[in-house]
Amino acid sequence: MREKELRLVITFQNTTSAMAMEKLCQEKGLNGRLIPVPRSITAGCGLSWSAVPGARDELKNAMEENNIIYDEIYELEI
């Protein structure tokens, strides 16, 4: 297994928001990619956005400016 590292993990209410996030970040060249929601957050399934911790403010602002509704922003060793 790869070594754990500290990552920002953003969760969403639905897959549509996760896909909207990916599109937005690709368009704006923002950091991160879609990953399965880590089980330490929720024992369900679904997609979340994983990025470097330093991208928090930039990502948060981008989501707010573009009406992407997110659930939570976590910092996790994954």
Place this chain on the structure above:
Amino acid sequence: MIYFDNAATSLHKPDSVADAVYAAIRNIGSYGRGSHQASLEAGRVIYAARELLSKLFHVKDCSRIAFTSNATESLNIAIKGLVHPGGHVITTVLEHNSVLRPLYEREAKGAEITIIKSDPLGNINIDDIESHIRENTKMVVCTHSSNLTGNLVDIKKIGDLCKARKLLFVVDAAQTAGVFPIDVEEQKIDVLCFTGHKGLLGPQGTGGIYVREGISVSPLKSGGSGSSTFLKTHPMVMPECLEAGTLNGHGIAGLYAGVSYILDKGVDNLRRKELELMRQFYDGIKEIPDIKIYGDFFARERSAIVALNIGEYDSASVCDQLAEAYGIYTRAGGHCAPLMHQALGTKEQGAVRFSFSHFNTRDEVELGIKAIKDLAME
């Protein structure tokens, strides 16, 4: 073969639609069920389709559009999810069975239904809707266009009325999505039900439902949602709440291509062409002795449909002769519109329905006119 059965399904599709389905079937995984690239690719295609449909229908938040298998499924979701015992619903004789049958089922469970009658041309008077509103009226559900006569319904007026009287407004856009401008804000539509395989030029098995923010529809189906696995109930978040089970990603990829084509060419340009063909056909046959044409051809706007009969001939026989002797494909019978046929007095005879596409040509229409003239002379 000359295909004039576009109100049933559009047969001529842009090549890009078939190409998109082929590419998707070879490349995409299951939407919302994984995070590998094949699954994400399905997510991207489906998200793009949701956004494009939002653009077409002027929906602000694309998560308010859920994909379904057709307009029938959308209408079942809307009617069964929003009509409850004791509630009163107003609809019209123009409706397809996909509206009427779910309503009758709700009626059997204690809901009340009023069906607005039409005039001899097949039009309803919107004042009749207003005069039938009662204290327990919850909803108006109606088609945007009769699938039999092609008469258009003024959904903007009904939307304004529903807004003023605080009623839900559910629109069946099976015949009009992709053909007439639909703006859920301007027309004050609360729930829009559409299919992908007619005017939107997509594959069969695609369709959708728009639900206005703030309206909660009980889903028909529950099951896999791609999230909240350990919850005993299906998540109630749009659009996933109405999308239990794996979506038809391959079909939706084709639908995306169909809608792209329409937006590229322009809804108004495509409609103008099919209406010109409809008018050419109507003008070519209207003087034939013994011809009976149904619907309102004086109206400013109508769908590209001409429903007719020749004398007292069985519509099924006329339709069959058109297909066998001339290679012209139309639709006979009842068109799943029992109350419209009753109102027009065509329950026994049915009608021969010609429905045109912008992919048809003037030459094809000329052959259609000639065929009807020949049959009428026999």
